[in-house]
Amino acid sequence: MNKKVKDKPAKTVIPERERAASSDLPAEAARLLARLGEAGAYARPDPLVEDALVARRGGDGVSIGSGRFATASGRILAAADLAAWNAAGTQLTITAAGRARLRRQAMPGDMAFPAQHHDLTVVEGGSEPILRNASENPLSWMMRRRDRDGTPLIDAASFEAGERLRRDMTTAALLPRMGSAFGAPRVDGAGPRDPASAADHVIAARQRVRGALDAVGSDLSGLLIDLCGFLKGLERIEAERRWPARSAKVVARIALGRLAEHYGLEREATGPERGRLRLWRG
Structure with a gap:
């Protein structure tokens, strides 16, 4: 068959x-x-x-x-x-x-292959743009992380507030440089970080950082410096400060909320649903 x-x-x-x-x-x-x-x-x-x-x-x-x-x-x-x-x-x-x-194709020259494995973004600040790996940013991780009810750990206003503080700290030259700045100017034999040699935009950024940290309070300013400035993760912050597990998440949300209030950032847009139509005649 x-x-x-x-x-x-x-x-x-x-x-x-x-x-x-x-x-x-x-x-x-x-x-x-x-x-x-x-x-x-x-x-x-x-x-x-x-x-x-x-x-x-x-x-x-x-x-x-x-x-x-x-x-x-x-x-x-x-x-x-x-x-x-x-x-x-x-x-x-x-x-x-x-x-x-x-x-890899989006980054020119020697940065092509590092960009293949990292989410590199350009941060404007200081005398020249700085490349940063966004995947190492704890604020980005908190935005992606969800609570049990499905909401992110931090909202968009808190994320933008932390990024704004980070940009100001970068512009103010308050973060350590990776390498030597051979072209930095020297004034009367002083180092490149001599306050008298700082440009106006650097001085303004330092004033903004000082005002933001004062508004948040001394009890939370150190956490924001570690989280937003030095990009320390929540677990590392808890280990260095000997805090209980998962406590840094709560404190970080409070600190970023105060920072967003200082910057005038709101979670949602407020105001009338429709704006009044105005007509200008020449």
């Missing part, structure tokens, strides 16, 4: 030229990768055009088209592990390796 053998689905074969191109992406594949790197972006087979992908982006029920690409470009990204299809084969999304490649 002859048994029927079901045909297995044919395995997708990536042409050799496409596998070779995955190390150095073609222009269209690179553009598709950049589209997939946008928030909420994905690509799917185009129902209107054969052998084509349509890229979409957006969320919360709103989807916006962001271009049409050849299916071969999607295969190149998938072969290079820069993008992956879902189980149903209906959506192509970027992978962690793809995001790392985009971060």
Whole structure:
């Protein structure tokens, strides 16, 4: 008795030229990768055009088209592990390796490969911009961390208040430099941090830092310096101060709340729902 053998689905074969191109992406594949790197972006087979992908982006029920690409470009990204299809084969999304490649491409020169493994951001302050790894920022961690009820540990106002204090401390040159400043000016043999040699914007930043810490109070100012300035994590703060576990979270929320009040930052916008229409005539 002859048994029927079901045909297995044919395995997708990536042409050799496409596998070779995955190390150095073609222009269209690179553009598709950049589209997939946008928030909420994905690509799917185009129902209107054969052998084509349509890229979409957006969320919360709103989807916006962001271009049409050849299916071969999607295969190149998938072969290079820069993008992956879902189980149903209906959506192509970027992978962690793809995001790392985009971060590497966004940074020039020697900072390209460090940017691949770190979330580097540019902090304006002082005499020159400073690169900072945002993934090491405890304020960002507190924004991502959720309580049992689903709310973040700190709100947007507290996060912005802590970032503002950090920027002022950076501008005021109150944080230690990693390395030597060979080009720093010297006045009458004094060091580069001589108060008399500070620029006006540095002096103004120091005054803002002093005013913010005074408004928060001496009982909480030291915590803000460690948390926002030196980017110490909550567990390290608890260990250094010999506090009970998870107590730094509560104290940090109180300190950042006071700091936000000092800066005049509110959790939600207040005011009338509609502004009065004014007309100016020439």
